[in-house]
Amino acid sequence: MSQHYVIVGAGECGARAAMALREQGFAGDVTLVGGESHLPYERPPLSKEGMLAELFAAKTIATAERLAEAGIAFRGGLAVAGIDREGKRLEGADGRVIGYDKLLLATGAAPRRLPGVEGERIVYLRTIEDALRLREALGAGRHLAVIGGGFIGLELAASARLRGAEVTLIEALPRLLSRGVPEAMARQIEARHLAGGVKLVFGDGIAGIASGAESAVVTLASGRRIEADLVLVGIGAVPNVTLAEGAGLAIENGIAVDRHLATGDPDIFAAGDCCSFPLEIYGGRRVRLESWRNAQDQGNLAARNMLGAGEAISSVPWFWSDQYELTLQIAGLSGEGTTVVRRELEDGASILFHLAADGRLVAASGLGVGNAVARDIRLAEMLIGKRARPDVAALGDAGVKLKGLLAAA
Amino acid sequence: MAQWIEACGAGDVDEEDVIRFDHGGRVYAIYRSPEDRYFATDGLCTHEQISLADGLVMDDIIECPKHNGRFNYQTGEAKGAPVCVNLRTYPVKVEDGAVFIEV
Numbered sequence A: 001m002s003q004h005y006v007i008v009g010a011g012e013c014g015a016r017a018a019m020a021l022r023e024q025g026f027a028g029d030v031t032l033v034g035g036e037s038h039l040p041y042e043r044p045p046l047s048k049e050g051m052l053a054e055l056f057a058a059k060t061i062a063t064a065e066r067l068a069e070a071g072i073a074f075r076g077g078l079a080v081a082g083i084d085r086e087g088k089r090l091e092g093a094d095g096r097v098i099g100y101d102k103l104l105l106a107t108g109a110a111p112r113r114l115p116g117v118e119g120e121r122i123v124y125l126r127t128i129e130d131a132l133r134l135r136e137a138l139g140a141g142r143h144l145a146v147i148g149g150g151f152i153g154l155e156l157a158a159s160a161r162l163r164g165a166e167v168t169l170i171e172a173l174p175r176l177l178s179r180g181v182p183e184a185m186a187r188q189i190e191a192r193h194l195a196g197g198v199k200l201v202f203g204d205g206i207a208g209i210a211s212g213a214e215s216a217v218v219t220l221a222s223g224r225r226i227e228a229d230l231v232l233v234g235i236g237a238v239p240n241v242t243l244a245e246g247a248g249l250a251i252e253n254g255i256a257v258d259r260h261l262a263t264g265d266p267d268i269f270a271a272g273d274c275c276s277f278p279l280e281i282y283g284g285r286r287v288r289l290e291s292w293r294n295a296q297d298q299g300n301l302a303a304r305n306m307l308g309a310g311e312a313i314s315s316v317p318w319f320w321s322d323q324y325e326l327t328l329q330i331a332g333l334s335g336e337g338t339t340v341v342r343r344e345l346e347d348g349a350s351i352l353f354h355l356a357a358d359g360r361l362v363a364a365s366g367l368g369v370g371n372a373v374a375r376d377i378r379l380a381e382m383l384i385g386k387r388a389r390p391d392v393a394a395l396g397d398a399g400v401k402l403k404g405l406l407a408a409a
Numbered sequence B: 001m002a003q004w005i006e007a008c009g010a011g012d013v014d015e016e017d018v019i020r021f022d023h024g025g026r027v028y029a030i031y032r033s034p035e036d037r038y039f040a041t042d043g044l045c046t047h048e049q050i051s052l053a054d055g056l057v058m059d060d061i062i063e064c065p066k067h068n069g070r071f072n073y074q075t076g077e078a079k080g081a082p083v084c085v086n087l088r089t090y091p092v093k094v095e096d097g098a099v100f101i102e103v
Ligand SMILES: Cc1cc2nc3c(=O)[nH]c(=O)nc-3n(C[C@H](O)[C@H](O)[C@H](O)COP(=O)(O)OP(=O)(O)OC[C@H]3O[C@@H](n4cnc5c(N)ncnc54)[C@H](O)[C@@H]3O)c2cc1C
Pocket: A008, A009, A010, A011, A012, A013, A014, A033, A034, A035, A036, A042, A043, A044, A045, A046, A047, A078, A079, A080, A081, A106, A107, A108, A109, A125, A126, A127, A152, A240, A243, A271, A272, A273, A274, A289, A290, A291, A292, A293, A295, A318, A319, A320, A321, A322
């Protein structure tokens, strides 16, 4: 009888995995179950181009035709409520039952909620619906309050300013992007937001938010009150693990998987934003990444391993963010470094290389207009993957091509 | 009507590299392979219309600078997510130290 592989979660990771199963020649049945009713779509534009474009158009990852062509059964708008591991069946929220031979959980993450705060004027950003709601409220004469100086908050602040809205951004810590972005670079981003007219409030917590008919009022710990038309809460994301937890799978800041993306159940894999995994280039440290490329890479890898490839995770973390005309790209985990070397590129772009105490390159963070840093970050990513110990002077000298360093590594 | 256009000097493109060439409202990318052969494709990534000239050439692959989408620049073929639409390629000839493409 034909094998049935089921993927729960039709986001970046799940959609990629489904396509990859076919690319790998899997001839059995493939079902892609999505809790959202939309075809799989890209989330990054929701805070960027999607906010700025005249008309909002979701960027579909796989069209209905492509899915059909690949023989992938897409079940949108169906939340899976439970997994019967013994019977190898999924229970849909609507009572429907789907049997599986192998299962991939690609359930992603959901915005972290601000406890005790509810109301019409408080929004989170993860889905098309969230984005449409926010778009309506951006524009000249409107005031947006953003809670949280992470990527989602900053990208949205930039988009809102570009559309003419007033923006006040509140960050509890003394600086922006304290998770994962080196301070020097975060300061450059801060300066760009100030120049762009964003009002920044640092080191103040949220005491409460009153969401009324006309506006919302954010009261800060210091007692300061900020009135806004809409409040975007961007304080991070939490992995969607309820389903896995209910099935008795191990949870460790996400669904815990091994180096092959397998859970403790040999027929269940997990990948993307929802899982934590050992990252070998950093000594097997367990991490969970919320990044688009990671979701793609792991979708591909999960598909291969569901088919028995037994390949270990080997990719280097990679992330990008667009704010105004600037693009930030980061390869590796900068927190793993002890030494920083700066490379100045043309037009104010720069790269910070992070090296461990033993001289190994562990991360590179680049910031510049457009794609000024892209090539060097990509090469740095490969150097990191090779566990290279490049010469510090060469890293700092823009005249030395990284491609040469890679060839020598 | 197809016509040959001078895009750049042969020495303008480093070995295993790519440059941008704008002509007639279109953007092209001109490549020099590690074996010193020249190729031309449309210059914008089919994922988000980003200039490929900021990308990285490795062997017969151009990697887009934005999200690392990959194409074979000799055939234009998209090599996996996030790109799925191939690039158009154009005939190239080198004469008197100049690179011409047929557009
Ligand atoms: C606004 C925004 C901007 C971003 N920008 C960037 C960026 O610039 N760069 C970058 O690297 N990354 C960015 N990201 C992160 C990137 O989009 C995510 O890392 C990526 O989407 C993760 O993919 P995923 O498939 O693991 O999860 P998701 O995309 O979250 O998909 C998971 C899907 O599973 C569904 N699901 C969950 N539980 C169930 C269930 N029980 N039954 C059925 N379906 C279920 C969910 O509804 C969801 O559709 C951004 C994210 C957001 C929200």
